[in-house]
Amino acid sequence: MWLVSDARNDAGLEAALARLPRGSGLVFRHYHLPPAQRVARFRALARAARGRGVAMAWAGSVREARAVGADACYGPAELLARGPGLARLVTAHSLAEIGKGRQARASALLLSPVFPTRSHPGAPGLGAVRFRLLAARSPVPVLALGGMDARRARALRAWGWAAIDGLASSFRA
Template sequence: MDARLIAWARGVKRRRPRAGGRASLPPLWFFTDETRLADPLPVIRRLPAGLCGVLFRHDSHPARERLAQAVARLCRTRRLPLIIAGDARLAAALGAGLHLRGGAAPAHRVAWRGPLSASAHDHGQLARARRAGVALVFISPVFPTASHPGAPSLGARGWRCLAARGGRIKPYALGGITGRRVSALGKACAGIGAIDAFL
C-alpha cells in the first residue's frame, strides 16, 4: 500500500469538516478490477478504515452477485462505504451506493442507499454527472495507467481544469495516482480512486 498516499489522505481528512455531524466521504477509494485482481477481499481486509471506500466493478465475474454480497458483508463489518458500478438493482439489494459510468443515468429506477458517484473523462460527461446530482466524480485518466497502456491522459493541469467545472460535486482523481503524483493536483482534489496503490 502506498504510504505517501495514506499520509496525504489523512491530511485531507483532517482538513475536511464533518457534514451535519456525519462522517464525510472517504478520500481514498479502492476500485476492484477482475482482470488484475480476481479476488478483491484480501485487499479490502487491509484497507484503512475511515480513509477508504470500495467501488465494486467486477462486471463479468462468473459469480458476480455472490462476490458482491461477500464484499458488502466485509465492508459493513469494517465500516467501509461501498459503491456498485453501473448496476442500480444490485446497489439497492446490497444497500450500497451507485456509480454512474460517464455520468449516465441508471437504466433502472430503484432506490439505492449510499453515495452516488460518477466517472467523467470530458466536459460532456461531467455535465451529465452534474445533472444526475452525484456527490463525487472521478475525473480520469489523470496519468498513464497500467490498465490502459498508451491511452491519452489529462495530466495534472487538464484534471484541474475539468475539476473546476464540477460546481458543488467533489472532484476525485483516478488513473495512475500515487503518493508522489497526487500533490500536483492541488487542494481542489477531494480524494482519489486507485487499484495499484492498494496492492
C-alpha cells in the first residue's frame, strides 16, 4: 500500500504516516513546493516514516532520490532509466509503457488510472478487466493507481495499490 502525496493531502500526512501499516510506503510528490522547501518537507516526513517501517519514494530522478536519502524513486520510465541502483516505482498507462518500465529496471509499476479519479478529471479509467490484462503482461509487480481504495484493491486482487484521496481520506482526523 502506497500513499501518494500532493498539496491536497499535505496537512494530514503526519497522521497518515502514523496509521500506515509497516511495509507500506509514501510516494512524495509535492511538486507545489519550491526545491529547498520540498527537500525539507521530505526529510521531515522521512524521519517519521522510517521509525514506523514505512518506505519513502521521491518523485524525481534516481540522482535526486539518492541525494535526499529516499528508499526509492518514482516517475515515468524516461526519468528513471539512468542512475545508480535504487528501487524504481515507474508510472505506466499502457502496454508500451510497461515495456519502457522494464527497460528502466522498474522494481514495480504503478499502472493507472484504473478508475476515474479527481487527479485526472475526465480521463477514462482502464477498468478492472483491462487493468488485469495489462498487469498480467508485466514482468515486475504492478500497483493499481487511480480511483483506488481498500475495497477496490481487494476486488482487483492486485499485487499492491496506491492512492491519493482513497488513502488520505481514510486517515483524516
